[in-house]
Amino acid sequence: MDTIQSDGYSIFFDDSITELFKFVEQGNYSKVFVLTDDNTGIHCLPLLQPHLVKLNSYDLIEITAGEENKTIDFCIGVWKMLIDFGADRKALMINLGGGVVTDLGGFVASTYKRGIDFVQVPTTLLSQVDASVGGKTGVDVDGIKNIIGTFTQPKAVFMNDGFLSTLPQRQLLSGLAEMLKHGLICDADYWDELKESDLSLPSAELIYRSVEIKNAVVLEDPHEKNIRKALNFGHTVGHAVETYSLLNDDDPLTHGEAIAIGMICEAWLSNKKAGLSTNQLDEVASVITRLYPKYEVKADSQAELFKLMLNDKKNFDGQINCTLLKRIGDFSIDNLCTEVELYDSLNYYAGL
Amino acid sequence: MDTIQSDGYSIFFDDSITELFKFVEQGNYSKVFVLTDDNTGIHCLPLLQPHLVKLNSYDLIEITAGEENKTIDFCIGVWKMLIDFGADRKALMINLGGGVVTDLGGFVASTYKRGIDFVQVPTTLLSQVDASVGGKTGVDVDGIKNIIGTFTQPKAVFMNDGFLSTLPQRQLLSGLAEMLKHGLICDADYWDELKESDLSLPSAELIYRSVEIKNAVVLEDPHEKNIRKALNFGHTVGHAVETYSLLNDDDPLTHGEAIAIGMICEAWLSNKKAGLSTNQLDEVASVITRLYPKYEVKADSQAELFKLMLNDKKNFDGQINCTLLKRIGDFSIDNLCTEVELYDSLNYYAGL
Ligand SMILES: NC(=O)c1ccc[n+]([C@@H]2O[C@H](COP(=O)([O-])OP(=O)(O)OC[C@H]3O[C@@H](n4cnc5c(N)ncnc54)[C@H](O)[C@@H]3O)[C@@H](O)[C@H]2O)c1
Ligand SMILES: NC(=O)c1ccc[n+]([C@@H]2O[C@H](COP(=O)([O-])OP(=O)(O)OC[C@H]3O[C@@H](n4cnc5c(N)ncnc54)[C@H](O)[C@@H]3O)[C@@H](O)[C@H]2O)c1
Ligand SMILES: [Zn+2]
Ligand SMILES: [Zn+2]
Numbered sequence: 001m002d003t004i005q006s007d008g009y010s011i012f013f014d015d016s017i018t019e020l021f022k023f024v025e026q027g028n029y030s031k032v033f034v035l036t037d038d039n040t041g042i043h044c045l046p047l048l049q050p051h052l053v054k055l056n057s058y059d060l061i062e063i064t065a066g067e068e069n070k071t072i073d074f075c076i077g078v079w080k081m082l083i084d085f086g087a088d089r090k091a092l093m094i095n096l097g098g099g100v101v102t103d104l105g106g107f108v109a110s111t112y113k114r115g116i117d118f119v120q121v122p123t124t125l126l127s128q129v130d131a132s133v134g135g136k137t138g139v140d141v142d143g144i145k146n147i148i149g150t151f152t153q154p155k156a157v158f159m160n161d162g163f164l165s166t167l168p169q170r171q172l173l174s175g176l177a178e179m180l181k182h183g184l185i186c187d188a189d190y191w192d193e194l195k196e197s198d199l200s201l202p203s204a205e206l207i208y209r210s211v212e213i214k215n216a217v218v219l220e221d222p223h224e225k226n227i228r229k230a231l232n233f234g235h236t237v238g239h240a241v242e243t244y245s246l247l248n249d250d251d252p253l254t255h256g257e258a259i260a261i262g263m264i265c266e267a268w269l270s271n272k273k274a275g276l277s278t279n280q281l282d283e284v285a286s287v288i289t290r291l292y293p294k295y296e297v298k299a300d301s302q303a304e305l306f307k308l309m310l311n312d313k314k315n316f317d318g319q320i321n322c323t324l325l326k327r328i329g330d331f332s333i334d335n336l337c338t339e340v341e342l343y344d345s346l347n348y349y350a351g352l
Numbered sequence: 353m354d355t356i357q358s359d360g361y362s363i364f365f366d367d368s369i370t371e372l373f374k375f376v377e378q379g380n381y382s383k384v385f386v387l388t389d390d391n392t393g394i395h396c397l398p399l400l401q402p403h404l405v406k407l408n409s410y411d412l413i414e415i416t417a418g419e420e421n422k423t424i425d426f427c428i429g430v431w432k433m434l435i436d437f438g439a440d441r442k443a444l445m446i447n448l449g450g451g452v453v454t455d456l457g458g459f460v461a462s463t464y465k466r467g468i469d470f471v472q473v474p475t476t477l478l479s480q481v482d483a484s485v486g487g488k489t490g491v492d493v494d495g496i497k498n499i500i501g502t503f504t505q506p507k508a509v510f511m512n513d514g515f516l517s518t519l520p521q522r523q524l525l526s527g528l529a530e531m532l533k534h535g536l537i538c539d540a541d542y543w544d545e546l547k548e549s550d551l552s553l554p555s556a557e558l559i560y561r562s563v564e565i566k567n568a569v570v571l572e573d574p575h576e577k578n579i580r581k582a583l584n585f586g587h588t589v590g591h592a593v594e595t596y597s598l599l600n601d602d603d604p605l606t607h608g609e610a611i612a613i614g615m616i617c618e619a620w621l622s623n624k625k626a627g628l629s630t631n632q633l634d635e636v637a638s639v640i641t642r643l644y645p646k647y648e649v650k651a652d653s654q655a656e657l658f659k660l661m662l663n664d665k666k667n668f669d670g671q672i673n674c675t676l677l678k679r680i681g682d683f684s685i686d687n688l689c690t691e692v693e694l695y696d697s698l699n700y701y702a703g704l
Contacts, residue, residue: 072428079424079493079500111463114488114501136466141431148431149466150502 001208006215007135007222009156013208016158020094020121021051023156027117030090032058033082035105037065040097043166044123048096059085063104070100072141072148078108092117092155098124098171099131103146106137110152120154123163125175125202126256129182129210132157134218151223159211161204169200173292174256176202177234181263182213184284185230188329195287229333232323237345238262240308244301253295260292264352265345266322272341274324274332284328289352297350302343309342353560358567359487359574361508365560368510372446372473373403375508379469382442384410385434387457389417392449395518396475400448411437415456422452424493424500430460444469444507450476450523451483455498458489462504472506475515477527477554478608481534481562484509486570503575511563513556521552525644526608528554529586533615534565536636537582540681547639581685584675589697590614592660596653605647612644616704617697618674624693626676626684636680641704649702654695661694 001013012019024032032055036045041062052058061081063074082091095105095118102120109118122132138149164172176199183191190209197206214231221228242258253261267284270276297305309320319336326332337345353365364371376384384407388397393414404410413433415426434443447457447470454472461470474484490501516524528551535543542561549558566583573580594610605613619636622628649657661672671688678684689697 072424072431076424076493083494083496083499107463111459111500111502113499114490114503138466141428142435144435147435147465148463150463151466 001204004208004211004215006133006157007153007219009153011133011157011159011211011215013159013204016121016160017047017051020048020119020156020158021054023119024055024092024094027092027155028090029092029117030057030088031085032092032094033061033085033087034058034094034096035061035063035078035101035108036096037063037069037098037101039065040101040123044096044121044163047160047162048094048121063101065100067100070104070139072139074104075108075139078104079112082108082112087112087116089113089116092119094119094121095154096121096123097127098122099127102127102132103136103138103149106152106154107139107149110137110150115152117155120157122157122159124167125164125172125207126178127175128159128161128207129175130178130214132159133211133214135222159207161207164201170254170257172201174254176291177256177259177263178214179206179210180288181231181234181259182210184263184267184325184328185233185323185331186213186217186329188327191328199291226333229323230331232333233325233331234259234263234266236262236309236312236320236322237265237305237342239312240305241295241297243308244297244305245295248301257292257295260288261295261297261349264288264349265342266324268345268348269322269335269337269341270324270326270332272344273335273337275326276324277327280325280328285352294352297346299350302346305346306339306342353556356560356563356567358485358509359505359571361505363485363509363511363563363567365511365556368473368512369399369403372400372471372508372510373406375471376407376444376446379444379507380442381444381469382409382440383437384444384446385413385437385439386410386446386448387413387415387430387453387460388448389415389421389450389453391417392453392475396448396473396515399512399514400446400473415453417452419452422456422491424491426456427460427491430456431464434460434464439464439468441465441468444471446471446473447506448473448475449479450474451479454479454484455488455490455501458504458506459491459501462489462502467504469507472509474509474511476519477516477524477559478530479527480511480513480559481527482530482566484511485563485566487574511559513559516553522606522609524553526606528643529608529611529615530566531558531562532640533583533585533611534562536615536619536677536680537585537675537683538565538569538681540679543680551643578685581675582683584685585677585683586611586615586618588614588661588664588672588674589617589657589694591664592657593647593649595660596649596657597647600653609644609647612640613647613649613701616640616701617694618676620697620700621674621687621689621693622676622678622684624696625687625689627678628676629679632677632680637704646704649698651702654698657698658691658694 004011093109120132122128135153138146238259245253271281356363445461447454472484474480487505490498590611597605623633
């Protein structure tokens with residue numbers, strides 16, 4: 001698998017751990033910092049240790065695992081550790097973890113001393129196919145997701161499917177939803193390939209193709225002005241379902257589980273409004289329901305979901321702006337959907 | 353006075369308040385936020401009010417005045433207010449104040465929703481001739497100055513010497529030190545002009561020339577790799593004296609008062625090591641001592657000052673890296689000075 005070129009940096013696949021330490025050596029850094037969370041400290045750091053111990057100087061910084069810790073408060077903790085460890089402008093930060101570590105670590109590095117170099121070593125499927133590509137960093141303030149951040153490219157990304165063997169199945173499924181999305185918005189052949197693959201542990205080749213697609217989209221639209229909106233497919237309804245579940249369920253949906261529901265609803269809307277054929281709608285719904293557990297959206301929660309969608313997006317006159325599918329492999333941005341249409345899409349999902 | 357072009361934005365001088373509101377109107381912003389501190393809220397905001405009330409929508413955000421409040425904690429407070437006020441990506445932030453407001457406001461804006469537009473309206477002499485030009489934003493964490501920040505250019509800067517009439521004399525003198533520095537490092541004619549002017553309230557023309565010089569230097573070296581080090585003249589010794597005074601004096605020196613001392617010491621070093629003539633050293637010392645009160649650096653504090661300098665800079669083998677003068681109007685970077693040389697320079701200042 002060839003190295004993929006992104007916006008001024010490379011995304012390595014083959015021998016990526018060797019490549020990482022080649023990069024470190026060539027960079028002539030004053031010191032190397034490895035950021036992990038408590039899970040990646042146990043499961044992923046051992047793959048780096050044999051190389052780390054050969055460096056002149058490195059330090060480990062660990063944050064507590066979990067979405068709820070991707071906060072400005074944890075950033076302050078990491079900045080203080082960098083200060084205590086004497087990190088200067090020529091320090092390098094290696095972010096080793098899922099999207100929480102790569103988003104928070106990217107923000108911390110992009111602002112420490114007005115920006116030090118950082119690289120991403122994503123260890124979840126979601127962070128490999130999504131979070132680590134595109135240059136968005138971000139953390140939460142006051143419970144508002146990603147409200148603070150920068151657009152800053154890493155110096156390189158190192159992909160290693162070896163990390164995925166310790167990842168819980170639900171986390172794998174969460175990343176898989178983004179891969180299915182990549183096929184649906186950009187590449188019908190890839191969708192067909194995914195459909196026919198054993199997806200309990202997606203192959204390195206499938207991950208590679210997803211990274212290619214995400215990279216191509218963000219290169220065309222680095223600051224999210226237009227085409228990048230393609231990546232929102234499934235996310236309008238999906239985000240609302242995700243937030244709703246976080247607020248109401250003891251064991252809330254993962255991001256990908258919520259997006260899976262969102263993609264079915266938005267495929268229904270695509271059939272209604274953007275040209276997706278009924279055959280293809282059926283296909284999307286059947287592939288996704290086969291992979292993901294059914295979630296009950298109670299009829300009396302629909303109004304709450306709609307309110308969440310209104311918060312989430314730029315709306316016009318109480319309508320919701322959605323990215324939809326013209327057909328499998330092609331998308332259409334800026335479709336306005338009414339409240340009733342959104343309820344009908346949720347009813348479609350409930351009736352499957 | 354012509355508008356000065358900087359790195360992708362303009363610095364306005366004539367009719368700058370009118371220009372500011374032209375800019376606001378043309379920008380089609382969803383909402384305008386004005387950041388002040390409690391002093392600029394009283395003394396400077398009234399000049400903007402007649403224009404603000406004509407806007408569809410604006411909000412005021414005020415921070416507590418003072419260097420000690422340029423912290424990440426105050427940033428969190430401002431981010432929360434932006435969230436509460438519903439600021440979206442098309443919001444504009446107007447930073448109306450001294451370097452504390454422009455540095456903190458620039459950082460807050462450059463990271464809110466991964467960056468919203470901001471403009472600088474500097475209201476102190478120091479922020480006009482120094483802080484508002486160059487694209488550095490920054491705040492303190494754990495008492496470490498400017499440890500967190502970004503390089504982000506404002507959309508425009510609006511200079512108005514009308515603000516300076518309410519500025520305390522000591523604050524004026526603080527900014528004046530940077531103007532003297534601009535002459536010393538880059539422009540002997542400008543230095544001569546300053547020497548002969550009434551500096552109790554520097555004229556708009558003198559301020560303009562300082563902004564031109566600072567702008568030219570940062571344009572040539574936006575990320576502080578080489579030439580920008582010219583701006584460090586007076587700041588190696590000066591920063592140490594400033595920190596020492598903050599730690600030891602009831603009524604500590606201002607930044608400019610400390611830099612004034614630093615420039616005398618570093619002029620002495622320039623005479624010793626970089627070619628500055630003895631005549632010109634005498635001239636520098638006499639102009640500066642005429643303007644600034646004498647400060648006593650006790651002989652037994654010299655070691656403490658040297659330790660502060662060692663912390664501050666990249667040093668080699670216990671020597672200190674200084675920017676010096678070849679002659680008035682020309683500088684030389686990366687001069688290594690020994691402990692003894694630095695003590696001698698402090699003794700020279702003490703003996704004046
Ligand atoms: N920057 C972007 O463009 C972008 C895109 C999508 C998502 N995101 C962000 O990514 C985050 C979600 O990412 P995520 O799903 O990777 O979450 P995560 O980082 O919380 O990882 C999920 C869980 O898996 C654990 N883990 C990570 N790697 C492991 C491994 N190899 N073995 C065992 N356990 C492992 C983690 O400790 C965590 O408990 C969200 O905050 C989201 O906002 C960012
Ligand atoms: N970004 C840069 O490149 C850069 C360069 C130099 C300095 N700085 C920063 O600038 C800060 C110092 O700036 P400063 O000296 O402007 O400090 P400041 O902002 O604290 O202002 C000094 C005092 O004057 C008051 N004030 C401001 N305008 C006034 C007016 N028109 N009338 C009456 N009172 C007024 C303020 O409330 C404050 O009390 C430091 O934090 C320093 O790190 C940044
Ligand atoms: Zn997603
Ligand atoms: Zn200064």
